[in-house]
Amino acid sequence: MNWSNLLTKVLPVINRPQECPACGEAFACEIGLQGCWCSAVKVSASTLETLRSKYKGCLCRSCLEKAETSVVFEK
16 A cells, blocks of 8 residues: 555545535535545636636535536526
C-alpha cells in the first residue's frame, strides 16, 4: 500500500453542509486529502468562469454536471 492510499484511510474527510446557489438543494462538500468530489467533474474553463460570475460558492453535483451543457440556471 502506498502512502497516499494509507493517508486517505487514516485522515478524516471534512464534510461541510452547503446549499446550492443554482437550485437551492442541500449537499455536502467533502474535502479530503484527494480533494472534493467536484474535482472529478470536468468543466471547461469558460464554463467555470461563467459559473463564478453568476454564483457565489459551490454548486451541487447535479448542477455542476449539467453546467457544461447549459450554464443558464434560474433560481
